[in-house]
Amino acid sequence: MKEYRHMQIRNILIFLLIGIAIALTIGVYMVQEDKDELQASIQCTGEIGLEVGNCAPDFMLTTIDGESLRLSESNGKPTFINFWATWCGYCRDEMPFIQKAYEQYKDQIHFYMVNATSTETSLADVKKYLDDHQYSFPVLLDPKKENQTVTFGQYEAIGLPMSFLIDREGRIVQKVGGALEEKKFIQMLKQVMK
Structure with a gap:
């Protein structure tokens, strides 16, 4: 039993x-x-590369506020990426109208301002520069890794500034080496939002 x-x-x-x-x-x-x-x-399907029409290379960086951010997690929104440094004159020239565009379009477009952190004097100087100019756009830190900054190397951002505009599917639609022109920049943003 x-x-x-x-x-x-x-x-x-x-x-x-x-x-x-x-x-x-x-x-x-x-x-x-x-x-x-x-x-x-x-996620974009197709060839990954830096030419217009290619899928933008994915990356994961930390924001200046310490949060991790991955490009592929863009939730289907277009993305503007700008590579810059505080010592870059052309970068400083374009930042006021990038800030203005960020304030106007931040709900429709991701703005990722990728700082060449390893080339800066200190992170405190970067934060002071942003505070002094009241820039509120998201700043990503690109640290040095084995003789090369992570994303700068991946995006071949040798000269500064360098900008990429990526559509909702993750495809590069604009690539601008050097300073942006404000009117063309706004046209680019409006075009990618359509």
């Missing part, structure tokens, strides 16, 4: 464990399917 009761309890436990395993498997599958669907909707 005891053996029969132990067998019943064992069988119930086995069925219970199998049920839990099936439920977990279905749950993981559904979460993964939702995640894959979201990623498919925001």
Whole structure:
């Protein structure tokens, strides 16, 4: 009788464990399917490169406020990327109208101002520069890694400033080496929002 009761309890436990395993498997599958669907909707398909029409190379950097940010997690919004440094005269010239555009279009376009952090005197100087000019656009820090800044090397941003405009699918639609011209810049932004 005891053996029969132990067998019943064992069988119930086995069925219970199998049920839990099936439920977990279905749950993981559904979460993964939702995640894959979201990623498919925001990731570019095609050749990754720096020419217009290519998928923009993905990157993950830290903001000046310490948050991690990944380009591919743009939620289907266009993205403006600008590589800059505080010592760059042309960068300083274009920043006031980039700030103005950020204030106007930040709900429709991601603005990522990527600082050449390893070329700066100190992070405190970068923060002071931004505070002094009341710039509120997101600033990403690009540290040095094995003789090369992470994203500057990836985007071949040898001269500063350098800017990229990326559409909702993650495709490069504009690439500008050197200083931006304000009117053309605003036209570029309006075009990518259509």
